[in-house]
Amino acid sequence: MAQFQMAQTQVAQATAASATRQVGRLSQSLMAMVLGLFVVGMVGFSHIDVLHNAAHDVRHSNAFPCH
Numbered sequence: 001m002a003q004f005q006m007a008q009t010q011v012a013q014a015t016a017a018s019a020t021r022q023v024g025r026l027s028q029s030l031m032a033m034v035l036g037l038f039v040v041g042m043v044g045f046s047h048i049d050v051l052h053n054a055a056h057d058v059r060h061s062n063a064f065p066c067h
Helices: 002-043 050-062
Strands: none
Touching: 002 050
């Protein structure tokens, strides 16, 4: 009986660890998307010339067409 309970505990711990990894990956992906949207949306279309020109130069240096 003790071995059965120990096996159940190990399965529960493995499941929790797997769920934690999935949440970590999801949160990292969402933060990367938010950062990318911020850079493209707010900095790329900024009316502040310094920010706009910096984003423009980065797009060209990465061979990303922007016009």
